[in-house]
Amino acid sequence: ADVVDSGTIYIVAFYADTYTFTATKDAGNNTWRGRFDTTKLSNDAAHTFKVYVKATLESAVTSTFFTNNVVTVDTTPPSVSITSPLNGAVFSRGNILVNANASDNVGVIRVELYVDGKYISNDTASPFSLNWNAKRATLGQHNIMMKAFDAAGNSSNSAVVTITIR
Numbered sequence: 001a002d003v004v005d006s007g008t009i010y011i012v013a014f015y016a017d018t019y020t021f022t023a024t025k026d027a028g029n030n031t032w033r034g035r036f037d038t039t040k041l042s043n044d045a046a047h048t049f050k051v052y053v054k055a056t057l058e059s060a061v062t063s064t065f066f067t068n069n070v071v072t073v074d075t076t077p078p079s080v081s082i083t084s085p086l087n088g089a090v091f092s093r094g095n096i097l098v099n100a101n102a103s104d105n106v107g108v109i110r111v112e113l114y115v116d117g118k119y120i121s122n123d124t125a126s127p128f129s130l131n132w133n134a135k136r137a138t139l140g141q142h143n144i145m146m147k148a149f150d151a152a153g154n155s156s157n158s159a160v161v162t163i164t165i166r
Contacts, residue, residue: 012052022034074152090164094134097129144162
């Protein structure tokens with residue numbers, strides 16, 4: 001959180017529910033900054049954030065609570081599973097379509113495809129369908145995994161599906 005100072009502010013305090021976190025003034029740019037570890041707050045619940053400022057205006061001291069902002073902290077990762085191909089499937093070299101289901105309590109913003117630990121591509125819209133160009137893939141087994149992300153930066157991996165290219 002930031003508060004910009006015109007030179008008259010002398011105290012800034014930030015609050016998250018019942019927790020107080022410190023604010024410090026950046027040298028030379030009149031901006032007060034506060035950082036808070038949201039892991040102290042309960043997951044997926046509404047929380048009230050406040051900013052308290054004391055400033056000198058026209059030789060008088062005033063105290064003001066700025067707006068109360070209600071924020072929901074999201075630490076729940078999305079879930080993702082590969083729906084096709086099935087584990088143990090056998091393919092010839094060529095394009096292989098990988099489909100996945102992904103869900104989240106708030107929303108999935110991206111699903112990434114990995115083959116043998118290497119990033120291949122991503123999809124940002126459900127239904128999640130990604131193409132792996134396996135025309136030059138080595139013959140043998142390959143491990144496919146999908147990784148889903150939500151807007152809060154939480155992520156999770158699907159179970160690995162092993163396929164064979166002959």
